[in-house]
Amino acid sequence: MSQPVAPVRHVLIEGNKSYHQISEDLCVPTERAPSREWILAFSVASAFTALYVFAVVWTIWKGIGEWGANRTINWAWDITNFVWWIGIGHAGTLISAILLLFRQRWRTGVNRAAEAMTIFAVVCAGQFPLIHMGRLWLAFFIFPFPNTRGPLWVNFNSPLLWDVFAISTYFTVSLLFWYTGLVPDLATVRDRAAGFRKKMYEIFSFGWTGSAKHWQRWESLSLILAGLSTPLVLSVHTIVSFDFATSVIPGWHTTIFPPYFVAGAIFSGFAMVQTLMVITRKVLRLEQYITINHIDSMNKVIVLTGTIVGVAYLTELFIAWYSGYIYEQFAFYNRVFGVYWWSYFGMMFCNVISPQLFWSRRIRRSIWWTFFLSIVVNIGMWFERFVIIATTLARDYLPSSWSYYSPTWVEISIFTGTIGLFFFLFMIFTRLAPVVAIAEVKAILKVAGDQYIGPKARKDAHHQVQQVAEKQEEKN
Amino acid sequence: MSAESKKVLYGLYNDEEELKSAVKTARQRHLDIMDVFTPFPVHGLDPILGLKESRLHILGFIYGAIGALFGFLFMSWALAKDWPILFGGKPYWPVPSFIPITFEMTVLFSAWGMTLTFYTICGMWPGVKAKILDNRISDDKFCIAFDVTEAGQREVSDFKEFFHRTGAAEVHEKAL
Numbered sequence: 001m002s003q004p005v006a007p008v009r010h011v012l013i014e015g016n017k018s019y020h021q022i023s024e025d026l027c028v029p030t031e032r033a034p035s036r037e038w039i040l041a042f043s044v045a046s047a048f049t050a051l052y053v054f055a056v057v058w059t060i061w062k063g064i065g066e067w068g069a070n071r072t073i074n075w076a077w078d079i080t081n082f083v084w085w086i087g088i089g090h091a092g093t094l095i096s097a098i099l100l101l102f103r104q105r106w107r108t109g110v111n112r113a114a115e116a117m118t119i120f121a122v123v124c125a126g127q128f129p130l131i132h133m134g135r136l137w138l139a140f141f142i143f144p145f146p147n148t149r150g151p152l153w154v155n156f157n158s159p160l161l162w163d164v165f166a167i168s169t170y171f172t173v174s175l176l177f178w179y180t181g182l183v184p185d186l187a188t189v190r191d192r193a194a195g196f197r198k199k200m201y202e203i204f205s206f207g208w209t210g211s212a213k214h215w216q217r218w219e220s221l222s223l224i225l226a227g228l229s230t231p232l233v234l235s236v237h238t239i240v241s242f243d244f245a246t247s248v249i250p251g252w253h254t255t256i257f258p259p260y261f262v263a264g265a266i267f268s269g270f271a272m273v274q275t276l277m278v279i280t281r282k283v284l285r286l287e288q289y290i291t292i293n294h295i296d297s298m299n300k301v302i303v304l305t306g307t308i309v310g311v312a313y314l315t316e317l318f319i320a321w322y323s324g325y326i327y328e329q330f331a332f333y334n335r336v337f338g339v340y341w342w343s344y345f346g347m348m349f350c351n352v353i354s355p356q357l358f359w360s361r362r363i364r365r366s367i368w369w370t371f372f373l374s375i376v377v378n379i380g381m382w383f384e385r386f387v388i389i390a391t392t393l394a395r396d397y398l399p400s401s402w403s404y405y406s407p408t409w410v411e412i413s414i415f416t417g418t419i420g421l422f423f424f425l426f427m428i429f430t431r432l433a434p435v436v437a438i439a440e441v442k443a444i445l446k447v448a449g450d451q452y453i454g455p456k457a458r459k460d461a462h463h464q465v466q467q468v469a470e471k472q473e474e475k476n
Numbered sequence: 477m478s479a480e481s482k483k484v485l486y487g488l489y490n491d492e493e494e495l496k497s498a499v500k501t502a503r504q505r506h507l508d509i510m511d512v513f514t515p516f517p518v519h520g521l522d523p524i525l526g527l528k529e530s531r532l533h534i535l536g537f538i539y540g541a542i543g544a545l546f547g548f549l550f551m552s553w554a555l556a557k558d559w560p561i562l563f564g565g566k567p568y569w570p571v572p573s574f575i576p577i578t579f580e581m582t583v584l585f586s587a588w589g590m591t592l593t594f595y596t597i598c599g600m601w602p603g604v605k606a607k608i609l610d611n612r613i614s615d616d617k618f619c620i621a622f623d624v625t626e627a628g629q630r631e632v633s634d635f636k637e638f639f640h641r642t643g644a645a646e647v648h649e650k651a652l
Contacts, residue, residue, distance in 0.1 A: 019515060019616035144554065153554040157563045162576040169580040173587040180591060183600075184614070188515070191611040206595065207604030210613050212525055214598050215517040220530040221594045225587055228536075232583045239576055439516040442616075 012106055012448035015288040019442050026434045026441070027189050029284040034431065037283055042427050048420020055413035056131055064134045066410045073393040073405040078132045080385040081415050084268070085125030085422075086167070086240055087261070087381060090233055091269020092118025093174060096181075097229035100222070105444050106297045109290045112185075112437040113280060114273050115178040120425040121272070122171045124418040129163070131414070159242035166239040170232060177225045180218070183208050185438045237265045244388065251331035251392040254319070260312035267305035267351070268381035270298050274374035276426065278367055280435060289436045292365050299364040302377065306355030309384075313352065331392060339404055340391040343383045350380020481651045484510065485635050486609050486621040487644030492518045495618035498642035499524050502620065507638060513609065513619040536590040543585025547578045607652045617645075624649070 017025070034042070059066055069076040092114040099107035130139050142164045144154045154161050187208035190201035208214070241261035244252040274295065281290040320332035336344050354376045363369040395402050429435075446452055489495045492514065502509055503526065512525060522529075555561070556569040566573070595601060613619050622635050639647045 023515075023615045144550075150559055153559060155561075155563055156551045156555055156577060157566060157570055157573040159576075162580075165577045165580040165584075169584045173583060176587055176591045180594070184516075187606065188614040190606075191608065191614045202605060203602045205606070206600040206602055207606040208600060208614075209606050209608060210513040210515060212512040212514065212518075212521055213527060214600075215514065216522055216527055217530045217532055217594055217598060219517050220532045221590055224533050224536045224590060228540075228583050228587050231579075235576065235579060242576075442516040443519075 010106070010291075010293040010448070011450040011454035012109060012291060012293060013289060013441060013445055014291055014450045016451045017288070017445065017449060019445065022442055022445070023188055023192070023438055025286070026185075026289070026436050026438045027192055029286075030189055030431060030434065031192070035283065038427065038431075041423070045420050045423040045427055048417050049424045051413050052417020052421050055410050055417055056127070058410055059131055059414070060136050064132065066408060068406050068408045068411060070403055070405065072396060072401050072403040073390055075389050075393065076405050077386075077407050077411040077415060078128050080382065080389050081418065082125050082128035083240055083261075083385045083389075084382050085121050085128070085418065087237065087265035087268045087385075088272045088378075089118040089121035089125065089170075089174075089269065090237060090262070090265035091273050092116070092121075093170075093177075093229050093233040094266050094269065095273070096177065097226040097233065100226040101230060104297075105448055106294050108440045108444050108448075109294045109436055110273060110277055110298070111440070112178075112181065112433075113276060113435050115174065115181070116426060116429050116435075117273060117276060118174050118269075119171070119178060120422050120429075121269075122167065122174065123425065124422050126167060126171065127414075127418060159239060159246050162239045163243060166236045170236045173225070173229060173232060177222075177229060180221060180225070181437060181440075182433055184210065184218070185434045188438050189434065234262055237262045249331075249392060249396070250325075250327040251335060252388070254316065256312055256315060256319070260309065260316075263305045263308040263312065264351075264381060264384060267302060267309055267355075268378055270302050270305065271374040271377035271381070274298055274302070274370050275378065278371045278374070280430065284430065284435060286436060289441060292367075295367070295370055296361075296364050299358045299370060302374075303355050303358040303364075306351060306358075306377070310352035313348065327397070330395070334395045335387060335391050338391060339394055340387065343387050343391065347380050347383035347387050350376045351384060354380070482623055483625045483649065484609060484621050484652050485624045485627075485632060485647070485649050486619050487639035487642075488610060488612070488617040488619050488646045488648075489643065490617070490645050492521075492618055494643050495620065496521060496524055498620060498638075498644070501642055502638060505638070507622070507635065510621045510623040513613045513621065515614050515616060515618070518618070532590055532594060535593055536586050539589030540582045540586035542589075544578050544582040546585070547581030548574055551577060609650055609652070610648070620644075 013022075015021075067076065067078070069078070092111075095107050095114040096111040096118075099111075130136060133139055142154065142161070144156075183205055186201055186205035187210065190198060190205045193201055238258040238261065241257035245254060245257040247253060277290055277295070277298075281287050317332055317336070320328045323329070354373055357363050357369070357373060363373075390405050394404060487498075489498060495512070495514070495518065499509065499512060499521065503524065509525070512521065514521070521527075551574045552569060560568045562568070563570075608614075609619055609621060610617060620639075624632055624635065627635075636647060
């Protein structure tokens with residue numbers, strides 16, 4: 001460990017941690033009784049989850065007519081929410097996969113929680129296409145399986161079917177990636193536990209021993225899964241954007257959609273990671289593992305992707321004008337100044353203007369600003385999807401079928417309910433598994449711990465280890 | 477793995493650098509290491525230990541290729557052969573439309589295949605009881621283990637002397 005330390009390297013683990021202290025700090029949240037804040041927040045999340053279940057059952061019982069969607073605006077809140085949640089999921093894969101390939105060490109503090117967030121966000125997202133079919137019990141018709149209708153196969157030309165494959169692949173692969181990363185840490189929890197808890201974690205940790213060969217295979221698997229997840233995550237939101245872009249609706253039929261959707265997805269996903277992390281690090285006392293440097297790095301990603309999204313918005317407007325095609329021009333005029341003008345300006349303000357504040361280092365490193373802006377960005381990204389879907393459909397080719405859409409209580413309940421469901425799942429996760437990847441944090445301790453680098457570095461820390469090694473060499 | 481129990485002599489080290497230099501020494505002296513256990517992946521350990529690179533990624537490629545072929549051929553068969561339907565005047569065999577699903581199937585097969593292979597070759601499944609030498613191995617101890625089931629008195633004392641010289645913090649014997 002004698003390599004020189006690059007001056008650009010940030011301290012990522014504070015508090016002069018030893019390996020044992022890391023296990024201690026990161027396992028304890030799963031071991032101690034839940035705090036009052038946790039119970040309170042969990043009750044609120046459970047209440048919203050109950051509301052969600054009720055509203056979904058109501059929808060299935062009474063039918064889609066209970067929603068405010070109509071023949072003109074047949075995709076309304078439902079698909080807006082779907083795209084919003086799927087987008088949020090993307091940050092987890094970006095952090096765990098793309099940043100792994102780019103060797104960004106700061107991913108280590110947040111990857112576990114971000115991946116969990118991905119999975120829970122995809123769980124929330126997956127509900128919407130299923131319930132909007134109306135007859136939920138026939139949802140399995142979307143898969144190509146041998147059937148008694150011919151067999152008739154699904155339409156492999158349809159982007160909606162591509163979506164089925166993309167999202168189910170994304171969900172299961174993210175789950176594998178996340179769980180395989182979790183297994184060694186569950187073994188750490190297992191080895192500290194006793195009684196029933198030990199039995200439980202024995203099952204969860206699959207009999208992990210920490211053998212050198214297993215670690216080697218584990219790293220190989222993680223790297224390849226990261227390599228697979230990287231194009232996968234880009235393909236998922238690209239295919240989601242195909243749902244719109246391959247249609248012939250002015251305002252949807254644009255080639256800019258795939259990159260624009262992917263940037264937007266990463267943008268909103270990072271915002272959601274920030275919202276979660278700012279709370280989690282406080283409640284679970286993980287400030288020394290999820291440091292201000294982590295928050296700073298994520299805010300930089302937010303300002304970058306927010307700017308890409310802003311450029312995409314302006315490009316869309318420019319191309320609509322430049323195309324000379326009146327339907328396209330009308331679609332965008334209507335998007336900005338039409339019946340839903342407020343959502344367009346909300347989107348512009350939240351997504352393009354507000355993240356620009358992150359150019360300031362003070363704001364980037366402020367917890368309160370980060371928390372506040374992360375919520376603003378999430379609202380903005382929800383507006384973006386609403387703008388694309390509802391505004392575009394509200395004014396189609398036939399003025400006689402123009403209409404307006406507002407949600408009913410059922411849709412509002414389902415949406416707020418999925419936010420509850422998301423937090424419900426995430427909070428259970430914080431009780432069952434270490435929120436920060438223990439083994440990975442230990443692996444970077446000697447290059448990112450504050451006793452080794454940064455202003456608080458102890459001169460002896462590096463040399464101590466070196467001396468031990470040298471002494472042994474001599475002895476032999 | 478045999479059903480009868482093994483006797484294992486193991487030493488625990490406090491730091492991965494100590495472990496690495498100890499493993500180096502053991503290899504120089506041709507001591508037959510049964511296994512090394514660490515709380516996290518120690519970089520640079522594999523070549524010292526003489527572990528060959530994992531071939532898991534080759535399997536990953538093969539699984540991916542199977543997935544791609546399966547996806548593409550299935551779609552071709554279903555739409556062009558089994559029940560040809562015209563969708564919006566497109567050809568019966570619309571190859572560009574198959575690209576997204578072919579890609580997804582590649583990733584799906586590769587990821588699932590590799591992960592299942594990983595758990596199988598590591599002998600890990602839900603319900604497998606881990607044979608753990610020491611609970612602290614998943615915390616902060618680095619362990620070298622020797623199989624001493626059939627070792628003579630002299631061999632055992634050789635191992636013990638090795639642990640002593642390389643600075644093992646603790647040395648224990650355990651039946652696995």
